[in-house]
Ligand code: HEM
């Protein structure tokens with residue numbers, strides 16, 4: 113499952129659960145009961161909710177920190193390096209073709225305003241991104257899983273032709289002649 | 292003491308001068324919201340390829356819609372907060388007048404700069420875009436626009452300082468406004484009213500946001516006038532996102548005063564500031580100030596610890612909203628014998644929209660998710676959720692409440708609120724689906740495979756606008772009467 117689909121399903125599940133609580137409260141709201149005992153119960157529920165978020169959620173979010181795109185940058189030996197430069201409104205790479213299954217280090221910068229370097233797989237799904245900023249070189253490491261033409265789209269608003277700032281990076285099958 | 296004062300002014304609140312200004316604020320808010328919504332609809336129509344818009348015009352609309360909605364969210368939010376806060380602490384309504392004048396002057400300058408000067412760097416005006424437009428606009432337009440933004444900021448700063456002054460004078464300090472004497476000092480004094488706690492938090496965070504915002508706006512203006520005065524782009528980005536994040540979040544903490552004040556009146560159950568409640572607000576106050584790095588997760592030049600904080604604290608930040616404020620609102624209506632009508636239903640929707648809108652944000656603040664979702668339509672999906680379905684229902688509920696002469700007897704009309712919810716849900720869901728499909732945000736022209744989400748969103752947006760129009764019309768129709776009595 114893609115990160116996008118997982119994010120959508122997790123969000124949807126949480127929102128639907130929340131909606132169910134609201135609908136139930138609304139449905140039961142007509143018959144009045146005494147407030148103080150009800151409030152005590154609500155506090156107890158609140159405490160349970162809070163502790164669940166702390167005990168279950170907090171370790172999960174800390175665990176998820178393992179997947180930091182920046183952490184891999186230093187850890188890679190002998191990567192394929194692509195220098196990426198962005199300018200209103202085009203991309204420039206010092207090589208246009210890389211090999212799949214081997215880490216690629218993108219060194220991304222801009223000559224004018226902020227741009228966003230977004231990599232899209234042949235099916236149109238985003239697989240990686242990093243900001244392109246003047247005066248800074250952002251290093252992003254990505255390993256392409258499959259060969260194909262990957263589109264580069266601009267993901268930071270950069271003016272009139274932001275939506276037309278496109279390019280392509282070709283990924284060849286592992287072990288090909290372009291390594 | 293606060294209670295005594297509230298009781299004393301409660302009956303005559305309708306007569307004070309602040310109220311006339313509050314009505315004018317809401318009238319402005321209603322009209323501008325509808326206009327900005329129509330601009331939003333035009334953008335959605337263009338992305339749907341149902342109308343043709345020159346990309347230059349699309350980005351002008353994007354800029355005006357963004358800054359206009361953010362500004363008007365604050366204007367409407369302040370109207371709510373001021374109205375209820377003034378029953379607890381004595382406020383001078385001259386500040387309201389000054390702010391409204393500065394606001395309107397600023398709006399004219401912005402509209403001029405954008406639609407005549409062509410200035411369109413989005414509401415975030417990331418440096419150095421205002422100065423480097425590829426020949427689309429000239430520096431004067433940027434100077435005019437940002438000076439307008441600065442005037443609006445100064446107006447809101449004056450309001451914050453006046454509210455801060457009044458809270459310090461009546462409560463004995465901002466710490467006491469947040470109830471720290473009860474929370475940390477173990478004092479048996481009465482805790483402040485929930486609205487005072489919210490007001491104190493708003494004063495603290497909005498003032499800091501405005502100071503940071505004014506600083507970067509002035510620096511950008513100076514850079515436009517004297518290009519040799521360069522700014523570090525990463526510093527500018529931090530300043531802008533600190534300002535933007537805190538300011539737009541503060542609007543919902545303003546609006547929530549309507550929930551704290553109206554639900555107790557409608558249900559006859561008190562909303563008291565318990566220690567848990569006070570703890571939650573103090574936590575929110577700190578969190579909202581330090582989680583802004585979740586906007587910079589894809590700036591790998593940022594120190595790594597800011598990413599860790601951005602991710603973990605964004606999650607922690609959802610606790611107070613989900614586990615305390617939301618639960619409090621649910622408890623107060625649960626088995627209360629409430630008869631639902633337009634106002635109470637809007638308030639319930641507001642709490643749902645706020646809580647639910649937090650969820651996609653927490654998901655996206657996870658670095659590994661942000662890596663493939665940042666700057667997609669997922670982001671507008673999140674903030675339209677909590678603004679369109681969280682903040683706006685608070686504002687509409689307050690408008691209707693005033694239009695009904697502050698009488699809380701149930702008077703029906705909840706069907707329109709439910710329709711608003713359904714269209715609104717459809718509209719934001721299509722942004723979220725766009726994010727799922729990797730559609731970049733802020734694109735004037737969309738690819739054919741994305742049109743299905745755009746077109747459903749367009750239809751839903753039209754429905755939202757009609758219903759928002761109904762709420763605003765109910766209020767506007769009552770204005771002559773409200774002003775005569777004010
Ligand atoms: C019918 C109601 C609305 C419609 C049709 C609408 C439409 C839009 C559209 C099409 C965008 C641009 C999305 C993109 O990046 O492609 C947008 C952005 C935005 N909207 Fe709305 N919107 C509505 C209501 C609101 C409300 C109620 C608020 C706030 C109170 C709001 C605040 C914003 C902001 C801050 C942006 C970001 C602008 C930027 O990217 O620079 N919108 N909206």
Ligand SMILES: [Cu+2]
Pocket residue numbers: 198200201226227228266267268269270274277
């Ligand atoms: Cu670009």
Ligand SMILES: [Cu+2]
Pocket residue numbers: 226227228266267268269270271273274275277
């Ligand atoms: Cu761009």
